[in-house]
Amino acid sequence: MFFFVIVCHVCFLLTGLICCTRDSEGIHLSVPEDHHVCLPCEPSNSSDVIWTLRNRRVLVTRQGNYQTNQDHQHYVLSRSDLCLLQLDDSDDGEYRCNHQLVAELHVLMGHDFRVSAGWTLLLPCRGSSKPKQRWFRQREGGRREAIFTLFKNGTGKPEAKENSRLSYGNDALQIQDLQPEDAGEYLCNGILQAKVSVLSVPPEPTSIPSSSSTSPQSAVAITEVVDLKKKRNPEKVLLTAAVVGLALIVVLMVVVCVLLTSIKCRRKKKKSRLAATQELHDTELQLWSTSSAPTETMELDSCSLPEEDIHYASLGRPTWRERPVWTPTNQSQVIYSSIITRPAAED
Numbered sequence: 001m002f003f004f005v006i007v008c009h010v011c012f013l014l015t016g017l018i019c020c021t022r023d024s025e026g027i028h029l030s031v032p033e034d035h036h037v038c039l040p041c042e043p044s045n046s047s048d049v050i051w052t053l054r055n056r057r058v059l060v061t062r063q064g065n066y067q068t069n070q071d072h073q074h075y076v077l078s079r080s081d082l083c084l085l086q087l088d089d090s091d092d093g094e095y096r097c098n099h100q101l102v103a104e105l106h107v108l109m110g111h112d113f114r115v116s117a118g119w120t121l122l123l124p125c126r127g128s129s130k131p132k133q134r135w136f137r138q139r140e141g142g143r144r145e146a147i148f149t150l151f152k153n154g155t156g157k158p159e160a161k162e163n164s165r166l167s168y169g170n171d172a173l174q175i176q177d178l179q180p181e182d183a184g185e186y187l188c189n190g191i192l193q194a195k196v197s198v199l200s201v202p203p204e205p206t207s208i209p210s211s212s213s214t215s216p217q218s219a220v221a222i223t224e225v226v227d228l229k230k231k232r233n234p235e236k237v238l239l240t241a242a243v244v245g246l247a248l249i250v251v252l253m254v255v256v257c258v259l260l261t262s263i264k265c266r267r268k269k270k271k272s273r274l275a276a277t278q279e280l281h282d283t284e285l286q287l288w289s290t291s292s293a294p295t296e297t298m299e300l301d302s303c304s305l306p307e308e309d310i311h312y313a314s315l316g317r318p319t320w321r322e323r324p325v326w327t328p329t330n331q332s333q334v335i336y337s338s339i340i341t342r343p344a345a346e347d
Helices: 002-024 216-283
Strands: 025-034 037-039 050-055 057-063 066-069 075-078 079-084 094-098 101-108 112-116 118-125 134-137 146-152 156-158 164-170 170-176 184-188 189-201 286-291 307-313 339-343
Touching: 025 037, 037 101, 050 075, 057 075, 066 075, 075 339, 079 094, 079 101, 101 112, 156 164
Parallel strands: 025 101, 025 118, 112 189
Antiparallel strands: 037 079, 050 057, 050 094, 057 066, 075 079, 094 101, 118 170, 134 146, 134 184, 146 156, 164 170, 184 189, 286 307, 307 339
C-alpha cells in the first residue's frame, strides 16, 4: 500500500516537472540573420495547427483543408513544423504551436555574437561552395584546432570526444548547451564565420541602461539570460517539493513499521506468558469432587448423614513395581489412589 502511494507520488511530481520544463523553456536558439531554421511541433490527435509569435501574432494556421499564412515567402508549414526563411531581428521571440511553447529564438546580427550560456548556437558556412566543410575554432591566445567535419555524403563527425555537443542540422553547425569554453573565433574551410562570446553569469540589471555605449544587442542578451534564470526557479521549487514529499513518506513508513513491530512483540510476549501459566497450572494436583455412590470395592454402613467421596490423583508419572512371580496370572491389576471420606453437610 505504501509502495503504491510512493510510486503515485513520484509519477505525479515527475509528470508535473516534465510539463513545467517543456512549457517554461522549450528550445533556445541563437541563429545568425539571413539564415533559416525549422521549429518542430509535437503531433497531436488533431491535424489543426496554430503557430503564434510572442503569444499574440498568428503566423500560420491549418484547420482541416483550410490554411492561412501571413507571409508565404517567410513562413513555410511542413506538416506541423514551421520553417522560417531569411531571418531578421523582427523574428525574435517565443514561438508556440497550439499554445505550447516550442522555441525561443534570438537572431544574431553582424559577426560578433554574444550568446547566453545554455543556448544552442547555429553557425552556417558562408563564403565556401565546397560540399565538404572543415570547421576550426581558435580561442583567444590559443592555437587553431579542428572541431568538426562535414563530409560530402552529409554525415558529420566531431573531431574530439569533448566536442560531443557539436552536430549538424538546419544547414549549419550546431553547438548545443553553449559553455564559456566555446568562446572564440569559428572558421569554415579557412573562412572566418563568427567571433563568439558566451555570457556565462551576467549581472542582473537594476535599471534600464540609458547609456548610448551599450549596444541593443548586448542589452537583449542580458535580458534573455535574466528571463531564463527566472523561468528555472519554478523547476527548483517543484523539485524541492518532490524531495520533501518523498522524505515525509519515508519517515511515515518508518514510524508505521516501528509501531507494527512493537505490537507484534507485545503479542508474542503475551502468548508466551499464557503458555507458561497454563503449563504451571497443569502440573499441580487436580481436585475431582464426586457425589457418594455405591462401589464394587466398598459398602458403606448406613448412617444418619450422606457421605461425599473426595478423590485426589496426581498427574505425575506413576512408579510401577514389578509383580511377584507367584502372583496368579488371572488376578486383575489395580492402581489405588487415596480416598478421603467426610460427612456431607446437612441441607
